[in-house]
Amino acid sequence: MSMGKRLRTILDRKGVTIAPGAIDVLSCLLFQEIGYEMIWAGGFMSSASQIGWADANVLTLTEHATYVRNIRLATNLPILVDIDNGYGGAVNVIRTIREMEQAGAAGVMLEDQVIPKRCALFPGSRPIISKEEMIGKLKAALDARTDESFVIAARTDSFGAGLSVNEAIDRASAYVETGVDAILPISKKWENLERFATTAKLKVPLITAPTLFPQITTAHLDKVGFKIMIQPLIAAQVALKAMKEAMTAVLREGTPISLVDRALTFPELSALLRLDEVAGWEEKFVPSGTSLVGA
Secondary structure, three states, rough: OHHHHHHHHHHHHHEEEEEEOOOOOHHHHHHHOOOOOOOEOOOOHHHHHHHHHOOOOOHHHHHHHHHHHHHHHHOOEEEEEEEOOOOOOHHHHHHHHHHHHOEEEEEEEEOOOOOOOOOOOOOOOOOOOHHHHHHHEEEEEEHHHHHHHEEEEEEOOOOOOOHHHHHHHHHHHHHHHOOOOOEEEOOOOOHHHHHHHHHHOOOOOEEEOOOOOOOOHHHHHHHHHHEEEEEEEEHHHHHHHHHHHHHHHHHHHHHHHHHHHHHHHHHHHHHHHHHHHHHHHHHHHHHOOOOOOOO
């Protein structure tokens, strides 16, 4: 089954699936080991982890595609990729879709923000392009995919642009009529998202990224009508806080001894990185005397 078909299976089944946000390849290996079924490759963390910049449309298509490709090569999970505004107009979207398909993505999320886009969590409003321009970009995306199972999802920042729930629904409905496979509405107010989900009556699955609403559960999302809960930042936020505390302690104490009981053991880390699998390849293919694990 292709990655696109696997993602469609997730979108079509009952219940809500959580999509953890990738930090890097290692984090995705951990998500896979824990038992998650898909990965969200967001622009925020791709920009943060690769170039150390805020999510302000400074990450390039090539950089993001490389990020996705590396995750795909290391994991067996379908990846839904945040492609922001497609890195330009409709023609740019065509190349973006081709790059992400070749990188091994299962699908993409294209938003209707202007260029340059801004993370929806940042202060301020979010200007959006006309409905007609976005429809053209979505048509370009749909036409560019070579695998019909490759998922094309649309995100609308209507609420960030000051539009009403009805206006957001109108946009989303137009995107659905264009042929997209899923819709993600974005808002800093949960009541907007809940009303959207219960009122829209769209013919495609709904996705949400309730970063600002940690109290919202999968059970509630299921009741409201969402199918995928993206958690784009929480893993990175927790990991960074832990790293800050740990390395501050090492600097202060001059030793990591106080952290040993809180850390993965080296064998556990090696297992996550599949050392035994690599050692097996060396035993099978590398001349005697060059074994990775030694005697």
